[in-house]
Amino acid sequence: MHVDTIVQNLLSRQSEIVDRLCAFLRLPSVSTDPAFIGGMLDAQAFLVSWLERMGLSDVQLLDGGGHPAVYGAWNGAPGKPTLLIYGHYDVQPPDPAEAWVTPPFEPTIRDGRLYARGASDVKGSTAIALETIAAFLKLRGACPVNVKVFLEGEEETNSPSLRPIVQRYGDLLQADGMISADGARAHPKIPTINVGSRGIVEFEISIRTADKDLHSGRYGGAVRNAAHEMAKIIASLHDEDGAIAIPGLLAALPSVSVNARADTARFPFDEAAFVENIGARAHGEHGFSIREQLTLRPALDVNGMWGGYTGFGSKTVIPSTAHAKLSLRIVPGQDPDEASDALKAHLCTVCPRDVELSIDDPGTGSKAFNLPTEHPLVLAAKKVLSEATGQEPALVRLGASIPITVIFQELLGLQTLMFGFALPDEDIHAPNEFFRLASLMEGLSAWPRLLEQLGEYSADEFRSMAAEAESAAV
Amino acid sequence: MHVDTIVQNLLSRQSEIVDRLCAFLRLPSVSTDPAFIGGMLDAQAFLVSWLERMGLSDVQLLDGGGHPAVYGAWNGAPGKPTLLIYGHYDVQPPDPAEAWVTPPFEPTIRDGRLYARGASDVKGSTAIALETIAAFLKLRGACPVNVKVFLEGEEETNSPSLRPIVQRYGDLLQADGMISADGARAHPKIPTINVGSRGIVEFEISIRTADKDLHSGRYGGAVRNAAHEMAKIIASLHDEDGAIAIPGLLAALPSVSVNARADTARFPFDEAAFVENIGARAHGEHGFSIREQLTLRPALDVNGMWGGYTGFGSKTVIPSTAHAKLSLRIVPGQDPDEASDALKAHLCTVCPRDVELSIDDPGTGSKAFNLPTEHPLVLAAKKVLSEATGQEPALVRLGASIPITVIFQELLGLQTLMFGFALPDEDIHAPNEFFRLASLMEGLSAWPRLLEQLGEYSADEFRSMAAEAESAAV
Numbered sequence: 021m022h023v024d025t026i027v028q029n030l031l032s033r034q035s036e037i038v039d040r041l042c043a044f045l046r047l048p049s050v051s052t053d054p055a056f057i058g059g060m061l062d063a064q065a066f067l068v069s070w071l072e073r074m075g076l077s078d079v080q081l082l083d084g085g086g087h088p089a090v091y092g093a094w095n096g097a098p099g100k101p102t103l104l105i106y107g108h109y110d111v112q113p114p115d116p117a118e119a120w121v122t123p124p125f126e127p128t129i130r131d132g133r134l135y136a137r138g139a140s141d142v143k144g145s146t147a148i149a150l151e152t153i154a155a156f157l158k159l160r161g162a163c164p165v166n167v168k169v170f171l172e173g174e175e176e177t178n179s180p181s182l183r184p185i186v187q188r189y190g191d192l193l194q195a196d197g198m199i200s201a202d203g204a205r206a207h208p209k210i211p212t213i214n215v216g217s218r219g220i221v222e223f224e225i226s227i228r229t230a231d232k233d234l235h236s237g238r239y240g241g242a243v244r245n246a247a248h249e250m251a252k253i254i255a256s257l258h259d260e261d262g263a264i265a266i267p268g269l270l271a272a273l274p275s276v277s278v279n280a281r282a283d284t285a286r287f288p289f290d291e292a293a294f295v296e297n298i299g300a301r302a303h304g305e306h307g308f309s310i311r312e313q314l315t316l317r318p319a320l321d322v323n324g325m326w327g328g329y330t331g332f333g334s335k336t337v338i339p340s341t342a343h344a345k346l347s348l349r350i351v352p353g354q355d356p357d358e359a360s361d362a363l364k365a366h367l368c369t370v371c372p373r374d375v376e377l378s379i380d381d382p383g384t385g386s387k388a389f390n391l392p393t394e395h396p397l398v399l400a401a402k403k404v405l406s407e408a409t410g411q412e413p414a415l416v417r418l419g420a421s422i423p424i425t426v427i428f429q430e431l432l433g434l435q436t437l438m439f440g441f442a443l444p445d446e447d448i449h450a451p452n453e454f455f456r457l458a459s460l461m462e463g464l465s466a467w468p469r470l471l472e473q474l475g476e477y478s479a480d481e482f483r484s485m486a487a488e489a490e491s492a493a494v
Numbered sequence: 495m496h497v498d499t500i501v502q503n504l505l506s507r508q509s510e511i512v513d514r515l516c517a518f519l520r521l522p523s524v525s526t527d528p529a530f531i532g533g534m535l536d537a538q539a540f541l542v543s544w545l546e547r548m549g550l551s552d553v554q555l556l557d558g559g560g561h562p563a564v565y566g567a568w569n570g571a572p573g574k575p576t577l578l579i580y581g582h583y584d585v586q587p588p589d590p591a592e593a594w595v596t597p598p599f600e601p602t603i604r605d606g607r608l609y610a611r612g613a614s615d616v617k618g619s620t621a622i623a624l625e626t627i628a629a630f631l632k633l634r635g636a637c638p639v640n641v642k643v644f645l646e647g648e649e650e651t652n653s654p655s656l657r658p659i660v661q662r663y664g665d666l667l668q669a670d671g672m673i674s675a676d677g678a679r680a681h682p683k684i685p686t687i688n689v690g691s692r693g694i695v696e697f698e699i700s701i702r703t704a705d706k707d708l709h710s711g712r713y714g715g716a717v718r719n720a721a722h723e724m725a726k727i728i729a730s731l732h733d734e735d736g737a738i739a740i741p742g743l744l745a746a747l748p749s750v751s752v753n754a755r756a757d758t759a760r761f762p763f764d765e766a767a768f769v770e771n772i773g774a775r776a777h778g779e780h781g782f783s784i785r786e787q788l789t790l791r792p793a794l795d796v797n798g799m800w801g802g803y804t805g806f807g808s809k810t811v812i813p814s815t816a817h818a819k820l821s822l823r824i825v826p827g828q829d830p831d832e833a834s835d836a837l838k839a840h841l842c843t844v845c846p847r848d849v850e851l852s853i854d855d856p857g858t859g860s861k862a863f864n865l866p867t868e869h870p871l872v873l874a875a876k877k878v879l880s881e882a883t884g885q886e887p888a889l890v891r892l893g894a895s896i897p898i899t900v901i902f903q904e905l906l907g908l909q910t911l912m913f914g915f916a917l918p919d920e921d922i923h924a925p926n927e928f929f930r931l932a933s934l935m936e937g938l939s940a941w942p943r944l945l946e947q948l949g950e951y952s953a954d955e956f957r958s959m960a961a962e963a964e965s966a967a968v
Contacts, residue, residue, distance in 0.1 A: 052807030113809060119706075177807055204712075218711065222808050231773030232593075235923045237692065237894025238678075240793030240823050241736075242768075242778040247796035247818070248732055254725035262718065294716075299705030301848045304716040319714030322721035323811050324802035329819065333526035333651055334696050334856075335587060336821055336895075337797050337923050344721070345803065347810055349714050374775045382808075420711025421810075449709040449811050 021160045023472040030155050030464040037464070038134070038457070040070075041147045042127040044109075045136040051087050051110035052177045059125075060087055060173060063109045067171055068092075074154035076169060082189050084181030087173030091192070094157065095166050100475055101482040102166035104193060104434060105153070106424060107146030107201040108175035111138030112449045119451035133454040140446035144455035145201035146171065148441060148463035152471065164475025168195055172424065175202065178222060178384035179423050186431045196482050197397050198428055199470070203418060203438025204446075205459075210288065211405035211413040213398055214391070214438040218315070218349040220421035221360045221385040222323075225367060227253070228376040230340040233328075239338055247327040249375050250342035254322055256370045263305035264320050268362040274353035276308075276316045280417075284311050287414045297445055314419040319349040320363070349421060356385030386423030389436070394489040396482050397437035400473040404466055435486065439470060495634045497946040504629050504938040511938070512608070512931070514544075515621045516601040518583075519610040525561050525584035526651045533599075534561055534647060537583045541645055542566075548628035550643060556663050558655030561647030565666070568631065569640050574949055575956040576640035578667060578908060579627070580898060581620030581675040582649035585612030586923045593925035607928040614920035618929035619675035620645065622915060622937035626945065638949025642669055646898065649676065652696060652858035653897050660905045670956050671871050672902055673944070677892060677912025678920075679933075684762065685879035685887040687872055688865070688912040692789065692823040694895035695834045695859040696797075699841060701727070702850040704814040707802075713812055721801040723849050724816035730844045731794055737779035738794050742836040748827035750782075750790045754891075758785050761888045771919055788893040793823040794837070823895060830859030860897030863910070866963040870956050871911035874947040878940055909960065913944060 030037070047066060048059030064081060067090040071079045076092030087110065095102075114124035114137045122128040124137035134144070149169075156163045170193065174181055186193060206212040229244035259265040289311040295302055304313040313319070327342025329335035350359050364379055371377040391398060393415060405413045418438075425436040441463035447453045474482070504511070521540060522533030538555060541564040545553045550566030561584065569576075588598035588611045596602040598611035608618070623643075630637045644667065648655055660667060680686040703718035733739040763785040769776055778787040787793070801816025803809035824833050838853060845851040865872060867889060879887040892912075899910040915937035921927045948956070 052809065053805060113803070113805065115803075115805070220711070220810075222810075224808075229774055232921065233924045234772060235894065236793070236795045236797060236821055237694070237823060237892070238918055238922075239772070239788070240795050240821075240893060241787040241791055242776050242784045242793075243772055244736065244774060244777040245795050247799045248728060248736075251725040251728035251796070251799070254722060255729035258722055262715075262722075298708060298713065298717055300703055300718060302716050303718040303848075310716045313715040314713070317715055319710070319716075321710045321714050321719050321812050322725070322802065323710060323809055324804045324813065325721045325725070325816070326800040326804040328796065328798035329587070329589075330798045330800040330804075330817075331527065331587065331589070334698075334819060334821070335526065335797055335923065336694075336696075338795050339798065342799070343804075345808060347710055347714075347808070349711060374777075418711070419714060420709065444712055447706065448712075449809065450707045 023468050026155050026159055026468045027465050029159055030151060030468065031461060034461065037147070037151055041144065044143050044147060045127040045138055046125055048125045049110050050113050051174050053113055060110065064088065064090055064173070067109060070150065071169060074150070075157045082185045084185030084188060086181035089173060089185055090171040091169065093168045094153070094163055096162050097164065097166045097475070099478055100165045101196040101477055101479045102168065103474060104195040104198040105149050105167050105169045106198055106436070107149055108142055108172040109146065110173050110176050111141065112176050116451060121452055129457070132457050134457060135452060135454045137453055139455035140442040140453050141448035142202045142440060142442065144460060145440040145442055145463060148460065148467055149201045151464060152467035155468065156471070164472045168193060175424065178220065179427065180382065180384055182424060182427050183431065186427060190432065193432060195432070195434060196479060197486065198434045198436040199397070200422070200424070200436050200438045201440050203422055203440045204442035204444055205440065206287065206416040206444065208443050211409045211411055212416045213401050213405070213413045214418055215393060215398070215415045216352060216391065217389045217418035217420060217422045217425065218351055219354065219356055219386045219388040219426065220347060220349055220423065221356050222347040223379055223381040224343060224345050226341060226343045226378045226380070227371065228341050233340045234338040236336040236338050243338060244375060246339045246342035249372065250325065250327055250344060253367060253370055254325065254344060257320055261306045262303040264318060266362060266366040268365055269359060272354065272358055272362065273318065276312065280316055281312065283415050284309070284316060287311065287416050315417040316351060318351055318354065321347050323347050349419065350388055352388040352390050354388065356387055360385055386421060386426045389422060389425040391435055391437065392489040392492065394492060395435055396477060396485045397435060400470060401437055401439060404469045404473055408466055408469070439467070497942050500629050500633055500942045501939050503633060504625060504942065505935060508935065511621070511625055515618065518617050518621060519601040519612055520599055522599045523584050524587050525648050527587055534584065538562065538564055538647070541583060544624065545643060548624070549631045556659045558659030558662060560655035563647060563659055564645040565643065567642045568627065568637055570636050571638065571640045571949065573952055574639045575670040575951055575953045576642065577948065578669040578672040578902070579623050579641050579643045580646070580672055580910070581623055582616055582646040583620065584647045584650050585617070586615065586650050590925060595926055603931070606931050608931060609926060609928045611927055613929035614916040614927050615922035616676045616914060616916065618934060619914040619916055619937060622934065622941055623675045625938060626941035630942065630945070638946045642667060649898065652694070653901065654856065654858055656898060656901050657905065660901060664906065667906060669906070669908060670953060671960065672908045672910040674896070674910050674912045675914050677896055677914045678916035678918055679914065680761065680890040680918065682917050685883045685885055686761070686890045687875050687879070687887045688892055689867060689872070689889045690826060690865060691863045691892035691894060691896045691899065692825055693828065693830055693860045693862040693900065694821060694823055694897065695830050696821040697853055697855040698817060698819050700815060700817045700852045700854070701845065702815050707814045708812040710810040710812050717812060718849060720813045720816035723846065724799065724801055724818060727841060727844055728796055728799065728818060735780045736777040738792060740836060740840040742839055743833060746828065746832055746836065747792065750786065754790055755786065757889050758783070758790060761785065761890050789891040790825060792825055792828065795821050797821050823893065824862055826862040826864050828862065830861055834859055860895060860900045863896060863899040865909055865911070866966065868963040868966060869909055870951060870959040871909060874944060875911055875913065878943045878947055882940060882943070913941070
């Protein structure tokens with residue numbers, strides 16, 4: 021059966037496919053908050069049942085000590101490449117809940133958009149991959165390549181158990197490359213292939229200025245206030261432009277390559293639309309375009325900060341503790357541990373001697389990701405996207421971090437092609453996240469063709485081409 | 495019956511009096527949080543019943559649109575001064591609840607200390623005043639002076655309805671002076687009389703840097719982060735010493751008088767104990783002693799600050815909003831509106847033009863308070879305290895704010911003697927608030943003697959002495 025027929029079949033079943041995606045989205049699989057454990061278990065059961073029904077073998081939960089990954093394989097294409105198919109079933113917390121137009125776990129379609137927490141990140145694109153495999157197996161009885169489906173449950177918490185899982189199940193997960201449903205498209209109209217993403221380092225800092233909270237009338241004017249001290253620490257992280265103001269961190273940073281800047285400049289990026297979309301002016305490091313700031317330069321953000329009384333009304337207290345969650349996006353050439361150490365050294369330097377600083381570091385940092393441009397995964401994707409759109413795909417980098425790419429490369433030697441269909445404006449990690457139904461259709465059209473294209477290679481051809489691309493990139 | 499007998503009787507009934515205070519403390523009368531409305535209503539009913547039982551007339555709730563005040567009078571001493579007896583039945587929120595050794599609304603005695611929210615601020619001293627009146631009426635059938643008991647329900651929220659109540663019930667509340675159970679003692683061993691307190695201005699500020707929260711990977715490095723901007727604003731409020739760094743605010747400040755500095759220096763203040771008590775080094779305006787920083791100089795504190803994700807785990811978000819609760823303690827000679835305007839002007843100046851700043855000002859500011867040292871209330875208190883302790887009481891000022899003193903002076907022309915028995919180390923507004931049983935006994939010994947002493951004056955004498963003191967102080 022020709023792949024066009026597979027695609028036609030998928031496109032004709034939009035309503036059935038949307039219904040199944042909505043059932044997936046109704047499960048509140050928030051990995052970061054123990055209160056949502058029920059949603060996590062429901063999502064695992066949902067996926068296990070689905071993989072079994074579509075005919076995958078060896079369907080199981082891969083346990084690494086945290087939320088397990090869901091796994092299933094189809095090995096019926098001997099001599100063909102084996103591709104790990106990556107997605108994740110966990111989602112970000114939905115708060116602030118009151119900011120959602122419709123509830124985050126009640127998927128709702130408005131104006132061709134499917135609104136729900138996780139719709140764009142990344143249940144929508146995960147569903148595209150699974151529907152593609154199911155369609156091949158149902159209609160043709162076979163996939164063009166061997167597939168090993170791996171659906172993670174901790175992507176939104178920086179994958180703390182992913183290393184243990186990949187180490188423990190290393191034999192099961194052997195493959196020639198990986199295709200990820202995560203990693204959004206960079207542009208709604210121009211085909212793109214992601215050849216990199218920023219890494220990330222995250223930790224929480226707490227300061228203490230006194231043994232206990234103090235009355236602001238009795239003590240105000242003669243004692244330190246933890247909120248003031250935290251404010252001074254956070255204020256020291258950036259200069260007036262918004263650029264990172266930590267010399268130790270910038271000194272170790274490789275300069276941005278001419279090629280990378282040229283690639284970035286070739287990709288049309290609408291700065292005016294960017295600004296309009298956020299409802300504010302751009303604000304970042306001097307001497308770089310917005311797109312360069314977003315993808316080629318590190319970024320340091322306070323994701324949350326709190327101290328003292330934050331409830332209703334007033335409370336005349338001098339907070340003795342204050343807290344902040346920090347995340348640092350790093351770029352190729354930056355080592356997560358070194359970057360983390362430089363940031364911590366700065367915090368220790370700016371924190372006054374009689375303020376107690378503690379750092380809670382989960383140690384989940386990950387390097388930036390780099391995919392060689394001549395890798396067979398890139399070549400296959402280029403061909404599929406060129407044919408589908410009539411345009412040469414642009415090579416782009418993501419600002420976001422996909423630590424899994426680094427982990428699979430390190431532990432299993434796998435390169436990752438990100439082939440997700442989310443778009444950048446879909447409010448992921450924020451209220452009113454959505455996924456476009458048009459993107460769902462484009463994904464259901466492209467994924468079967470990508471697998472078909474990869475099936476043109478023998479396993480040996482794939483491996484030698486990949487090895488050559490890797491060595492050229494070094 | 496001699497006042498000594500009244501005092502002896504009160505001291506002999508410690509266990510009964512503590513039991514009644516514990517019943518009062520069990521009622522969670524948190525005025526700032528609507529969730530505690532039940533505790534507020536219970537406390538009102540408890541007090542109404544108590545005032546009626548002790549024989550006060552005209553017992554009623556005085557409504558000013560918010561939490562009502564509880565009122566009751568005894569007018570059986572014609573020709574004698576009439577004193578308004580002030581206390582408050584509302585308490586601060588108990589959070590953080592987990593930091594309490596025993597639950598905040600389950601009064602517990604340990605080592606001679608009664609632990610409960612509100613024990614020190616100010617149900618303990620309020621109970622002293624009420625037990626005193628009850629004892630006079632029961633044992634002697636009369637008080638030495640006319641009394642009008644006024645127990646406020648919004649002291650901890652800066653008394654938003656106090657003006658409306660005093661205006662509406664102005665005739666009922668006519669008196670020659672006020673004695674307040676609020677206003678702590680400054681020292682455990684040295685008798686003191688409070689002749690002033692700092693005023694306060696409070697408001698909440700919010701900033702917005704974008705229409706919505708943004709993903710820190712997709713947007714990090716090219717947009718403003720509300721947590722960063724709030725940190726810069728807060729960091730601008732103080733210099734490295736912790737002194738207020740707002741020129742417009744300091745310019746309007748009268749210089750500290752030689753007399754006030756001399757009074758302050760005469761009062762022994764243990765800086766080492768102060769530092770040890772808070773578990774941190776002192777930190778404040780250069781050129782002033784700690785005691786001066788606490789009572790003669792303004793203080794600006796962030797009581798709470800928050801923005802972004804503050805829950806369990808991580809969330810890679812760039813907050814678009816951040817908030818802070820600010821309070822400014824002001825000193826005699828500072829106008830609350832002018833001080834508030836200077837602070838707001840500074841905030842507007844330091845907030846970048848493309849960051850939206852909004853200020854939520856409840857307009858509850860109050861001036862600092864000043865009691866003339868020759869006022870008959872002061873003279874009576876001096877006599878009672880000298881006789882009880884064998885020491886000349888020191889004239890001190892409070893760092894905390896008691897807006898009611900200003901309101902009653904402005905609207906009814908009343909001066910206030912603060913005659914509370916709390917001590918400064920009792921963790922009011924913080925976890926594990928307590929009141930010493932020894933202080934309870936000292937208060938039950940002093941209050942009857944104070945009323946007896948005031949009963950030595952005729953109403954006319956009291957009024958002419960008061961008027962003379964006021965004009966000398968101007």
